[in-house]
Amino acid sequence: MAYTRRNQRSLSRAERRRFVDAVLRLKRRGEYDAFVRTHIDHYVSDGENRRRVAHMTPTFLPWHRRFLLDFERALRRVDAGVTVPYWDWTKDRTPAASLWGEDLMGGTGRRGDRRVSTGPFARGNGWIIKESVTDGDFLTRDLGRPAAPLALPTRQDVAWAMGETVYDVSPWDSTASRGFRNRLEGWAPGTGDARWRNHNRVHRWVGGHMLGGASVNDPVFWLHHAFVDLLWSRWQRQHPDSAPFLPERPPAPDEPQHRRVVARREPMPPWRTTPQDMLGHQGIYRYAE
Amino acid sequence: MEAKGTRSGTVRRRHLIVVAATAALGAAGAFRVLRGPAQEERGRPGAPGGPAFDETYRGRRIQGEPTTGGGVHGPGGWRVTVDGKPLGLMRRADGSYLSMVDHYRSYSTPLAAARGAVDELGTRQSLAGRLH
Helix, strand or coil, rough: CCCEEEEEEHHCCHHHHHHHCCCHHHHHHHHHHHHHHHHHHHCCCCCCCCCCCCCCCCHHHHHHHHHHHHHHHHHHHHHCCCCCCCCCCCCCCCCCHHHHCCCCCCCCECCCCECCCCCCCCCHHCCCCCCCCEECCCCCCCCCCCCCCCCCCCCHHHHHCCCCCCCCCCCCCCCCCCHCCCCCCHCCCHHHHHHHHHHHHHHHHHHHHCCCCHHHHHHHHHHHHHHHHHHHHHHHHHCCCCCCCCCCCCCCCCCCCCCCCCCCCCCCCCCCCCCHHHHHCCCEEEECC | HHHHHHHHHHHHHHHHHHHHHHHHHHHHHHHHHHCCCCCCCCCCCCCCCCECCCCCCCEEEEEEEEECEEEEECCCEEEEEEECCCCHHHHHECCCEEEEEEEEEEEEEEEEEEHHHHHHCCCCECCCCCCC
């Protein structure tokens, strides 16, 4: 029986508490920090001559789908009634949204050190950062980046990605000029903040830990990526005649991306899971849209 | 946490080697030598990342120099520190640089990436010394 992932704004007070409690229990058991490490370890940039599975690569979407499934399975071992909610950042666009309330994500960081001091993920309430690139052991945020304000992606930004009829194109990296994957991931040409769109821009808007390799430290990471995952499902529905994943076959030895990207039926480390395995989620979960 | 300490210890030793080589060869010449043909430039114009730097930016000392060979973040590596703590940099396919503090945008040079990291650190945070 498939379970349902819901918009975070539709959760009742009790449902919010159950989700938060399950996250806190994973943290206390040490399981949460293993997810933080996995994400750090798999961030490989496309200027490096190594295999990329998580970012700047066609498997950005299936890799994160599997990552979310693992997290959700861990949550559901704690509380079988919990699923990962999604944050539709085209609609809940300000730090005043209920998402950032004290009973869900908590609010922005304070000035100076950007320390989050409200809600369940504040240091003072017991959320201790253990895997980070900064020396503080507290979660940081800078919602909306007030010193140089930045808006969340809009419906038009999402449409710019959804309108692409091809999943991804060569060179299969952050410089791909077309393709749904790179446009949703959010690497765009141009100048200034226009270069960081959709998924990338949300990481920037939240700021603090969400900006770095250790972004998973901020539980809003999961709500953000659930919406990215929903958009992938929606794109598939809107483009039933498009190949659901590309490349179909691994790049040949004489091609620059040889052994640097994963093709449709190759495993995505650290799992044996292939993009093909992640093309649909029927029978596992559905989105209430 | 123990692993973190070990990693940054390794990094510190590697840094000393690079510093020693630089001193022996004389700064300007050394960077030309260290850059070498081993780095993958893929036909990008200009020098890989610009000259070495050592400056104070918003009260933080930021230093950077190109390193030989692979390094933690692959070819085209730079050794960058903020107040003496290493800042991991990664290269994008378009030749720009991402820092460990800031993975969802990139900067045209290591200097710009280091300044961007300082901007994001704010006034009261420091790097933990973790490269990856």
